[in-house]
Amino acid sequence: MKSKSLLLVAVDFMIMFAGLAIIMLNQYPVIDWSPVPWALAAALMGLAVQLFLLQKKYTSDIWIFPMVLFFSSLGIIMLARLKPVLCIPQLRWLMIGMLVMVGVLYFSRQLKNMLQYQYILGICTLVVLCLSLIFGVEIGGSKNWLVLGPISVQPSEFGKILLVLFLAAFLSDHGEMLKASKRKILFLDLPPIRFIAPLLVIWGIAILMFVVQRDLGSALLFFCMAVFMTYMGTGSKSYVFIALLFFTLGAAISYGFFSHVQVRFNIWLDPWADPDGQAYQVVQSLFAFAAGGVWGTGFTHGHPGFIPEVHTDFIFSAVAEGIGTAGLHGHYDGIRAAVLSWYYDCHELQKRAA
């Protein structure tokens, strides 16, 4: 098992090196070698991290990391193809990410203790989200960026982690209580409002904040995360029902109030209504999918550059053009494997807890 997981890490980086090699051969005779040392460093670090995981001192899961590396490698070569200047920063962030991961594992016991202060976590979530409201800069119609000198970050990315931690702590403490004290209201089983009030408050404010910042994509993501976690913690379909109700209401209200929500919704409904104007990006992305076909045009071939901002918003279309349905199938297999392995992890954890 040990050698197999190492092999998987090696395969991930082989994908990355093969991709980078293709790009460099295409540059011949003027080859830009600059990403090579970074890529080598990342690969060595990846192997080291996997060896660290294999000690099983801090975690029993040795498969998630190679899978994540698989997606990271794909991301790096796609970025190297579409927006070469971002390739090295991406590699740098990958290494920082690996360091942080090791750090989190190493200090996991201390971090677990922090979970006792769940309401502080909740407040931290809100503070982080508020940061961009107060100091945020508007990029692309949404005011969700913080610019700190040379680097710019979206605080919501960290807010996500905090929210997950808060929900996990809250639900593991109060899950049983939420389940036990149900009351029938119409056809819904609900606990007394004071039990779920903290949940609703954090949840509601988080989403409200996104709506104010017009970052509706993140709002949706937060919302789904919260609903999923609540369901997993309590198994109550009533929460899901109420959440869907809220969602419909929220969607209707934002459609009424925000013109860019209207635009996005209309584009989603029928991109062919305005293929030359507002739906240009979407329509060009559909063309990219079509050009990919079953087998793809081949990496570095095709014309993903016809899609504006392809390297951020529409990178998946570029992947689809390059590797086609067959390749995407492999890509999805990776995701499915990750989901299954995550389920397996939960299973293991419970066995040990029981």
Add this chain to the structure above:
Amino acid sequence: MGHNDIKKYILHCSVFMLVCFLCLFGYIVYLQVIAAPSLAANPMNRRGDGAQDIVRGAILDINGKELAKSDKPGDRSYPYGEVMAPVTGYIGEAIGNDGIEAVAGGDLTGQSRQLQMLGPIGQALQSDQGNNVRLTVDADIQELAYNALGNHRGAVLVMNAETGGIIAMVSKPSIDPIDVEANWKSLTAREDSPLLNRATQGLYPPGSTIKVLIADAALDEKVTDVNEKFNCTGRLDIGSEYIGESHGAVHGNNLTLKDALTESCNVTFAALAMRMHGKGLESAFDRFGFTVPINSEFNESKCHLPNFSALGDGDTAQVGIGQGETLVTPLRMAMLASAYVNQGTIMVPYLVEEVISPVGLVIRKASPSKWMEVTSDKRANIIGGFMENVVANGTGEAAAVPGIRVIGKTGTAENSQGADHGWFIGAAELPKGKIAFCIIVENSGGGGTVAAPIARQIITALRDN
């Protein structure tokens, strides 16, 4: 309890997510497999022109003469210039391509469908030289027809009646494809529309050429037979309107359908149209495919037909002599004529005979296919016989070529743009095969004097080469 329950709920969520992925994947399969061909053909998709580093293939005529060629990427020349422009079309980076340059754009840049099916492996086989495209067009005939039109505006379409292959497609005035993009604004503003391919997009009243169809329809609807004797007094009164003969002719009272077609008798055909009423006329135009798009290599205009059932008697009579609201394209009239030498069958017209790889391998070859059976073999012989008489003894005598069976029908179309347009449609049985043609000369007066002689020149040239 708790832990087992949580396990169950987590499983629910995992299954839900996997189902979501499945939906997403289903849509991707739809996009990349089922919808891909139509998305690839969408005019907004610039991928076909994206191959800037490829030497575009040549467009060749049936005998291998170059109609368009490139020596290096981005370069293009058209040896026949404006003569072949309606066939070759043009390349426009900002305005889009037209003609064969557009229709066969993927082949000319070497992005063949087969290669695309191979995916990444195809990239290895992708040559930096596009494929050559050999057309059914004969450059000599095209040139002859272009010159024969003289200073007139008009169109000539010649096709192989048995295969549907287009031998010549002339439209005048025309413009050298090399000049199109640079002068786009002034060209589109020009009153004589040099960018309009009159052979497939020009809409004209058919005039007397439509009598061929009316005669066929009248026999089909059984409103007459080949023996009925018509009486032409030179004038047919319909309420307060009337239909007259051209040049005040009177065709007498001993006129069979054959004679009426030979003499192009307006009174007889107006009467036949009124006997069939809107319904009979509508089904006749449907039967000959005037309402059905060809859906092939042509950018054709849709023929304009009146709402037959809503027409009064006077307008119905006008349909019978090809005046009024009916507007047709020369391509459709040539196809109509082709049925009468091809057992009542019209073939799908096409231009691309072969796609040839840079090393000379034939990648794709046209397979002629039947478009529609518009009339029976028997009736095709009867009407074909009438049309033969038009050329032998009637208004189309100027198209006669000794030793060759030529059938035809002249037409004179009154129009709002001045003098009448002269039409001649017909077909000829040459030793090498059967051809059908349609010639329209704008503002030239009667079709028998200007258009029919052009047909004779074409038939003679095709016989001799």
